[in-house]
Amino acid sequence: MTATREGATFATGTAGDDPAMEKHDMTLTLRVWRQKGPQHKGKMVTYRVTDISPDMSFLEMLDVLNEQLILAGDDPVVFDHDCREGICGSCGLMINGQAHGPEQTTTCQLHMRKFKDGDSIDIEPWRASAFPVIKDLSVDRRALDRIVQAGGYISAPTGTAPEAHSILVAKKDSDAAFDAATCIGCGACVAACPNASSMLFTAAKVTHLGLLPQGQPERNDRVVNMVAQQDREGFGGCSNIGECSAACPKGISMETISRLNHDLLGALRAGARPKS
Amino acid sequence: MAVSGIIMLLYLVAHMIGNLKAFAGRETFNSYSHWIRTIGEPAVPAQTFLTIMRILLVVTVVAHFWAAISLWRQARRARPQRYVTKKPAAQSYASRTMRWGGVIVLAFIVYHILDLTLGVANPEGPGTTPYDRLVAGFSNPLVVAFYTIALVLLGMHLRHGIWSATQTLGQSNKRREKTVNHFALAFSVLLIGGFLIVPFSVLLGIID
Known part of the structure; x- marks a missing residue:
């Protein structure tokens, strides 16, 4: 029985084509800390990202932003990441004033379903004089x-x-x-x-x-x-x-x-x- | 921070219990005040015990402030660039008001000494009996209001301070964490309640 149902789901095509899934895609306003280098002064820059699936991780959402920026000829946002499965400790962002965001997990394990369509999200690097900013959201x-x-x-x-x-x-x-x-x-x-x-x-x-x-x-x-x-x-x-x-x-x-x-x-x- | 805090805390307990003698009447209260000034007489000169206590308290207050200011400055140096957005997740109101609350409590202590110990800020003025100063001071609702605000701040200071001192002295663990926090809350409420009952009794005419 289960197999049949799964088969039926697959038959309707990929998630992207499914109108039921499409309406869950989110448009977000991001305010991201941009800083050219350790000696530069940084500031918050506002970006808009569209077609964000609630199943994306927070880092995948930033990947989407960076693809947009690269296509537009802008400098992509630098952020630390490595394993993307919550065990390496590389990623880490201040999301809406909370370290790793609203869930007690790593940034890579935070999913966009924690946010709502139309949300505005502030993204900053860890701030401490012992953690100097290397670039944008990446700190030493x-x-x-x-x-x-x-x-x-x-x-x-x-x-x-x-x-x-x-x-x-x-x-x-x-x-x-x-x-x-x-x-x-x-x-x-x-x-x-x-x-x-x-x-x-x-x-x-x-x-x-x-x-x-x-x-x-x-x-x-x-x-x-x-x-x-x-x-x-x-x-x-x-x-x-x-x-x-x-x-x-x-x-x-x-x-x-x-x-x-x-x-x-x-x-x-x-x-x-x-x-x- | 922890050690000086505990010394002051023990003093506060003795102070609060002593205050309750106001309910035993004018004679008892004044003779208790006199007794504190003559402990150990005639073996030691008058005010010996009191002077030792005063020196000890001044030293602990200075030590407490020195430690607090160095922590404060260290924290400022450690984060020169503040967050644009920062949302607290776990901190209590008590822990957030430790620093400014402590400064306000210090200002209160200065006023309190001028009011009831020296009498210069008291309507009855210096050279009167402690009981008279007590009744005169607390008959003014504004004075009682200021005492209440300062004591509630002190209570919150103790609520976080007791927990924090337990951590600093390495005496807390996962099992004790809840107990320590409940104790800190109950202790602070009892102590501050004990302090506040006297001014409110004067204001309501129970003590006159």
Whole structure:
């Protein structure tokens, strides 16, 4: 029965020819941040896009805009993207004032069905002095890499996968470590934070490694060095407002920040000091 | 931020409980005020305890403001270019009013000391008993209105502050998060309710 029905649907032709689908296509007004380069002043520029299917992802909608711009001989809008399946952390836009838009997911996994025909959408880059704009909507997020370089690693030789039972990890700890490890480093936490703090990112890394046996030898040095590095990068301080966690596409919890602070106080008491 | 906040919070609890002595009448209230000034006498000179408390409080207020201002400046440096459009997703009104609310509460504390401690901003003037100043000050609805606004702001400040201090000191987790936030709300409502009941009782003639 099902097969017959599907066959019937296909027989009517592609979705584009289906009048029922066509009326769902949207026309949108986009206000996009255009900035020629790091030293240039940027501004919001208004564009109109038509024939946007509700099934498109937000990035596909921007692809449509760029095709329009290229055909018109204009400079296409630069934005970061890579896997387009929500796992790489490359994409990230401030959409109508919310990091990754109205849904708690990555920009590539946000679909146009979240918007209505005739909507006006403001699109801006992540804004933080630690994330300088490269061009348009693309920002330099290497500051996050340098925070990881400051201590977000283990130096134990790991070799091949060890026998799982040789070092036991409590289920509660492995679950919490894995939750923290889902951080993809997209920078939405910084973008959403009223203080432009990278605390949730750093806390996710500290929690991820600090809960596992392999992370113990460098636990104290890790937290003091990573916190010192995020201050050096010019991120703001954390005032526990919670915007970061609400914007995080992976839902990293505020608990990680408490854990970072707990580790930090313990490390400072134990005499750990950041490398200068 | 957290440590200085907790010291001031403990002081506020003692202050609020002390205030409730206004319901026990003029004599009790004035003798309580006198007792604070003579704790430890004759082993230590008069006002020793009070002076220590005052120094401790001034130090914590300065430390709290120093930490707040450095965080404020750090945040401004961290985002020189603001968003054209920014929509809050999770922040509470309490967390949004921490900075300006804190400045208003400081202005209130200055007025409050001039009004009831020193008496210079009080209709009864200095050199009167604490109970007289209390009744005279709170008989004016405008004074009560200002106290109410400042105390509600203080209550919101504590509501976010208690949660934030728990996080900063690394004592929160997913399981405790809800409890801490509920406690912060209940504690703030009780404390501010305890403070506000005295001025409103004067205004309504329950204390006179």
